[in-house]
Amino acid sequence: MEKAEIGLIGLGTMGSNLALNIAEKGHRIAVFNRTVSRADAFKAEAGALADRIVPCHSLAELAEAIRPPRPVIIMVVAGKPVDEQIAALRDVLSADDIVIDAGNANFHDTVRRFKELEGSGLTFIGMGVSGGEEGARHGPSIMVGGTEESWRRVEGVLTAISAKFKGEPCAAWLGPDGAGHFVKTIHNGIEYADMQMIAEIYGMLRDGLGMGPKQIAPVFAGWNEGRLASYLIEITAKVLAADDPQTGRPVVDIILDRAGQKGTGKWSVIEAQQLGIPATAIEAAVAARVLSSMKDERLAAEKVYGAGGGRISEPREALLKDLELALLAGKIAAYAQGFAVMAGASKEFSWNLPLPTIARIWRAGCIIRSQMLDQMAEAFGKGGAAANLLMAPAFVEMMKAAHPSLRRIVALAAEAGLPVPALSSALAYFDAYRQGRGTSNLIQAQRDFFGAHGFERIDAPGAHHGPWGGGQ
Numbered sequence: 001m002e003k004a005e006i007g008l009i010g011l012g013t014m015g016s017n018l019a020l021n022i023a024e025k026g027h028r029i030a031v032f033n034r035t036v037s038r039a040d041a042f043k044a045e046a047g048a049l050a051d052r053i054v055p056c057h058s059l060a061e062l063a064e065a066i067r068p069p070r071p072v073i074i075m076v077v078a079g080k081p082v083d084e085q086i087a088a089l090r091d092v093l094s095a096d097d098i099v100i101d102a103g104n105a106n107f108h109d110t111v112r113r114f115k116e117l118e119g120s121g122l123t124f125i126g127m128g129v130s131g132g133e134e135g136a137r138h139g140p141s142i143m144v145g146g147t148e149e150s151w152r153r154v155e156g157v158l159t160a161i162s163a164k165f166k167g168e169p170c171a172a173w174l175g176p177d178g179a180g181h182f183v184k185t186i187h188n189g190i191e192y193a194d195m196q197m198i199a200e201i202y203g204m205l206r207d208g209l210g211m212g213p214k215q216i217a218p219v220f221a222g223w224n225e226g227r228l229a230s231y232l233i234e235i236t237a238k239v240l241a242a243d244d245p246q247t248g249r250p251v252v253d254i255i256l257d258r259a260g261q262k263g264t265g266k267w268s269v270i271e272a273q274q275l276g277i278p279a280t281a282i283e284a285a286v287a288a289r290v291l292s293s294m295k296d297e298r299l300a301a302e303k304v305y306g307a308g309g310g311r312i313s314e315p316r317e318a319l320l321k322d323l324e325l326a327l328l329a330g331k332i333a334a335y336a337q338g339f340a341v342m343a344g345a346s347k348e349f350s351w352n353l354p355l356p357t358i359a360r361i362w363r364a365g366c367i368i369r370s371q372m373l374d375q376m377a378e379a380f381g382k383g384g385a386a387a388n389l390l391m392a393p394a395f396v397e398m399m400k401a402a403h404p405s406l407r408r409i410v411a412l413a414a415e416a417g418l419p420v421p422a423l424s425s426a427l428a429y430f431d432a433y434r435q436g437r438g439t440s441n442l443i444q445a446q447r448d449f450f451g452a453h454g455f456e457r458i459d460a461p462g463a464h465h466g467p468w469g470g471g472q
Ligand code: NDP
Pocket: 009, 010, 011, 012, 013, 014, 015, 033, 034, 035, 038, 075, 076, 077, 078, 080, 081, 084, 085, 102, 103, 104, 105, 129, 130, 131, 132, 133
């Protein structure tokens, strides 16, 4: 029988859709699943693509079905199951075969797995995939980390199945070992900030202006025609317009306000902190999800303090314009932070991450895809690219035009008692970032006062102590 081009383990939501996508692009694919019967059922459900699907009932059968050197995608629940699959694959694969973890791995695990396989003859690829179920089926954004040689072996299949932005594939090799999974983690961190800011704007429209979902939906739909055009704004408009079939009420009104999370947002914040790169909007978004989960405590606190959320009396049209620009400014700050974290990691781990390529492969297929990423790709691609997106000329212009609106919105929200943690963190970051003389001179004085930590003077080199007599 003709050998398969590639193998895949894990026929869950993502794995089955990726496998169909691969088959649709003309590649024969061998598949295996822990619940073994799923492989045959998957082929049976694959319709016209069934001819290109080779169901396997053991890993040995899977290895036998693939043309060497064999690339095998693992798309199972992240963590221990991935280590178990790698261990089992070691028994059936041979030299030059490539194990690809396409789940949402912590990049530290990817670096470890890469090292563990070194010297075994097998190579490892850590591959971030974004786009959810739909993306996996019809074109995700694919972020690859591993050796360049192993990327070359799978480049054809991965670029074929990836999303395309004006014909350009949204799949790329980004660097060694954990580079791909790190970039996917930061993608998700930015996604958290993007979603949180949209939710904060929704909160201002709902509670500050008293608008219902059906009135808010066209506002987002309108914004999706402008500079905010993006997948998340588009689906927000659709979500707000949808009704619950059981009750006939708007779906958003019957959904409990408790957000879930699986860990990538938290990881992006931990890595930002480890690298010493401020990512305040992402941090605020992760914290907001945690606070959202504390429903009972929030209800108890509302009884004690009363709910915030007073009405905003500004004229609606002017406020809507400000809200749109506030979201734009907040978004730019959040992306600036995310890219700064990637630049920091690139230096720390000697990855040489190509920031323009990252912006390019996020333009289609992934959850944060947006028109603005095309401008970011261009901004980072220019020679002598700015260290921070906030310093790239095109974004300087946008930020200058938009930050006064962000300021007005954050001030109005604060006065009305409406929580806007991500937007206000973005504003505080912007204000601190552009403040040539900050207030940390006082912090240095305090540190020297209680800990004799010393400080630098503005008028002389070296370390100095204050007139308070050293450590107290
Ligand atoms: P699903 O829950 O739909 O599928 C999980 C798959 O993992 C199943 O095939 C399951 O097999 C298998 N599995 C679970 N435990 C084990 C184990 N111990 N050993 C072997 N196989 C196991 O998950 P998804 O497809 O949604 O997610 C897969 C990965 O992709 C995760 O890392 C996820 O974070 C990531 N991801 C998910 C996205 C999404 O939108 N859902 C987007 C991007 C990445 P069985 O049929 O036997 O239960």
